Amino acid sequence: xxxESRFVTLASNAAAPQALRxxxxxxxxxxxxxxxxxxxxxxxxxxxxFLPAGSVLxxxxxxxxxxxxxxxxxxxxxxxxxxxxxTSIEISLVTAVLGAVFGLLIAYAAIRDGTPKxxxxxxxxxxxxxxxxxxxxxxxxxxxxxxxxxxxxxxLRRAGWDPTEHGFQLFSxxxxxxxxxYFQLPLMILVIAPAIDGLRKEWREAAxxxxxxxxxxxxxxxxxxxxxxxxxxxxxxxxxxFAAYATAYSLTSGTVNIVPVLIGxxxxxxxxxxxxxxxxxxxxxxVVLAVMxxxxxxxxxxxxxxxx
Amino acid sequence: MAPSAYLWLGLAAIYFILPLxxxxxxxxxxxxxxxxxxxxxxxxxxxxxxxxxxxxxxxxVLAIETIVISLILFVPTIYWVHLKLPRLRPVIAFLxxxxxxxxxxxxxxxxxxxxxxxxHWFYGEPWGFLAAAYxxxxxxxxxxxxxxxxxxxxxxxxxxxSQSLGASWPTTLVKVILPNIxxxxxxxxxxxxxxxxxxxxxxxxxxxxxxxIFLQYVNESAGFPAGALTLLSFMITxxxxxxxxxxxxxxxxxxxxxxxxx
Numbered sequence: 001x002x003x004e005s006r007f008v009t010l011a012s013n014a015a016a017p018q019a020l021r022x023x024x025x026x027x028x029x030x031x032x033x034x035x036x037x038x039x040x041x042x043x044x045x046x047x048x049x050f051l052p053a054g055s056v057l058x059x060x061x062x063x064x065x066x067x068x069x070x071x072x073x074x075x076x077x078x079x080x081x082x083x084x085x086x087t088s089i090e091i092s093l094v095t096a097v098l099g100a101v102f103g104l105l106i107a108y109a110a111i112r113d114g115t116p117k118x119x120x121x122x123x124x125x126x127x128x129x130x131x132x133x134x135x136x137x138x139x140x141x142x143x144x145x146x147x148x149x150x151x152x153x154x155x156l157r158r159a160g161w162d163p164t165e166h167g168f169q170l171f172s173x174x175x176x177x178x179x180x181x182y183f184q185l186p187l188m189i190l191v192i193a194p195a196i197d198g199l200r201k202e203w204r205e206a207a208x209x210x211x212x213x214x215x216x217x218x219x220x221x222x223x224x225x226x227x228x229x230x231x232x233x234x235x236x237x238x239x240x241x242f243a244a245y246a247t248a249y250s251l252t253s254g255t256v257n258i259v260p261v262l263i264g265x266x267x268x269x270x271x272x273x274x275x276x277x278x279x280x281x282x283x284x285x286x287v288v289l290a291v292m293x294x295x296x297x298x299x300x301x302x303x304x305x306x307x308x
Numbered sequence: 309m310a311p312s313a314y315l316w317l318g319l320a321a322i323y324f325i326l327p328l329x330x331x332x333x334x335x336x337x338x339x340x341x342x343x344x345x346x347x348x349x350x351x352x353x354x355x356x357x358x359x360x361x362x363x364x365x366x367x368x369v370l371a372i373e374t375i376v377i378s379l380i381l382f383v384p385t386i387y388w389v390h391l392k393l394p395r396l397r398p399v400i401a402f403l404x405x406x407x408x409x410x411x412x413x414x415x416x417x418x419x420x421x422x423x424x425x426x427x428h429w430f431y432g433e434p435w436g437f438l439a440a441a442y443x444x445x446x447x448x449x450x451x452x453x454x455x456x457x458x459x460x461x462x463x464x465x466x467x468x469x470s471q472s473l474g475a476s477w478p479t480t481l482v483k484v485i486l487p488n489i490x491x492x493x494x495x496x497x498x499x500x501x502x503x504x505x506x507x508x509x510x511x512x513x514x515x516x517x518x519x520x521i522f523l524q525y526v527n528e529s530a531g532f533p534a535g536a537l538t539l540l541s542f543m544i545t546x547x548x549x550x551x552x553x554x555x556x557x558x559x560x561x562x563x564x565x566x567x568x569x570x
Contacts (some may be wrong), residue, residue, distance in 0.1 A: 015492040034388070034392040034393055035393070037384065038385050038388060038389065038393070041382070044381055047440075048417075048419070048443070048444050049406060049447075051418070051422045052415055052419045052421070053410050053414075053418055055418045055421045056414060056417075056421070059421055104319075108316075109310075109312065109313035109317050110313075110317060111316075112310065112313060114309050115317075117311050119317065123320075125553060126324070128549055128552075129545060132545050132548075132549055133542060134506065135506050135508045136506075136520050136523045136524045136527065136541070137506070137523065137537075137541040138327075139330045139527070139528050140534055141328065141330065142327055142522075142534070144327070144330040144535055145326055151326075151334070152326060152330065180514075182323075182324070182327065185323075203524075240406065240541050242411075243411030243412070243413065244410070245411075245508070246509055249512075250508075250524055250527060260413040263513075264512065264513055267356075267514075268515075275421070278417055279417055281419040282414040282418070285411065285413070285414050288485035293408070293409050
């Protein structure tokens with residue numbers, strides 16, 4: 001901490017004469033050696049993060065003889081690959097927006113005045129755990145609930161309303177979206193709770209003193225203040241759903257046409273005739289997520305403005 | 309309490325509890341249609357299944373290996389960065405965030421390409437290939453836990469005090485710094501444990517037999533025992549995250565982070 005504040009003051013006094021700051025020059029002389037201690041970390045990062053990521057990047061632009069080509073990338077824009085991206089983005093977008101809206105409503109219901117304190121701590125604890133329920137166990141839990149032999153399906157059938165006869169299929173896109181909400185909602189609750197805390201009581205009191213109605217407070221104060229956090233959360237939730245593989249794979253036995261499942265099929269289904277196509281598909285995912293990250297950073301900065 | 313608060317919390321409770329209840333109900337069902345409830349046969353099936361014990365051991369040892377490698381890699385680096393190279397901190401924070409942009413499904417494609425043809429002890433063994441990948445998956449969680457831990461202590465004073473008493477660098481790190489960031493190291497370790505015990509994507513594409521792979525195999529082949537196994541898997545996550553909250557509360561730091569494997 002001491003060091004950080006020293007840097008801040010140094011930066012603001014950049015015009016001060018060198019002689020007054022002997023520690024800067026001596027610090028610079030030590031720097032080359034101090035770097036050495038971080039070599040193992042950077043070596044590991046290069047070997048297991050940068051090399052693989054770079055190899056996906058390069059492989060996406062190579063053909064089977066390792067010659068440069070755009071053919072794989074061009075294929076991404078054609079059937080069935082473009083459909084996979086469309087389904088992936090659609091599922092991620094739907095679950096991100098619905099997750100953000102309902103997550104906000106649930107979190108606000110737990111945090112607002114009048115709700116007992118234990119509900120809030122109980123909800124955040126549960127959300128912390130449930131945000132980590134994912135993959136194979138989650139898929140099974142939903143098959144046990146709404147699958148053809150599921151507990152709720154049986155209840156509904158006994159009550160005379162068969163969901164499968166009304167067009168509901170757990171193994172469909174809608175089913176995947178319903179299941180994804182199980183990790184999207186808790187993530188939203190965890191992410192948005194601090195932002196809701198940032199909505200100060202004084203603002204609401206000031207608004208009502210000035211004669212604002214409930215909806216006017218939300219329209220002109222609440223939602224605008226929460227907006228950067230909300231948009232940031234939508235992007236976070238989008239990435240969360242976009243990267244998911246295991247849940248959808250297990251739920252639909254690999255029949256839902258999303259990009260991760262398509263990539264997985266190339267490696268597990270013995271149909272790996274062109275590994276570069278799988279690399280191109282992975283590269284496409286990386287591009288989508290990188291764009292999302294670039295949108296996320298300024299929103300995060302904007303949202304931090306209202307944090308306590 | 310406002311009526312709308314009842315509504316939203318009630319709907320949330322139904323949505324979140326039903327699948328857990330259904331899993332429990334499945335795990336207690338008999339394999340015969342119309343048989344009366346309930347039986348523990350599915351749990352006994354799990355306990356007497358040698359593949360279950362084998363794969364859960366593989367996943368657990370992998371988790372321990374991932375935790376040890378991550379700690380060895382991160383603790384000295386973050387310590388050094390806080391002590392001597394504060395300007396490097398944003399660089400490491402950025403690197404630790406990259407696994408969010410490069411999801412497991414993309415990472416495994418690259419890892420398979422780069423390390424194809426490397427010696428069997430690495431490429432063919434979970435202890436090599438998978439552990440190396442899992443350390444990367446644990447990056448964000450390890451870094452942000454440990455970084456918060458180091459920020460909460462006065463690294464400079466502790467180091468100067470230790471060294472002026474004649475301690476060497478290793479002694480300072482192990483006997484002075486490590487006990488002070490124990491809660492942060494534990495928090496990072498529990499997150500890593502939760503990740504590795506549930507990771508399916510990389511293990512499946514690289515064809516290793518870990519616990520989640522076994523779980524998926526049982527899902528496809530035996531419905532009712534799968535209920536028991538799923539509940540057990542939820543319990544592992546619950547235990548890891550519960551322990552995390554316990555150490556987090558004592559530290560007074562922030563609550564749980566998201567260590568999902570989807």
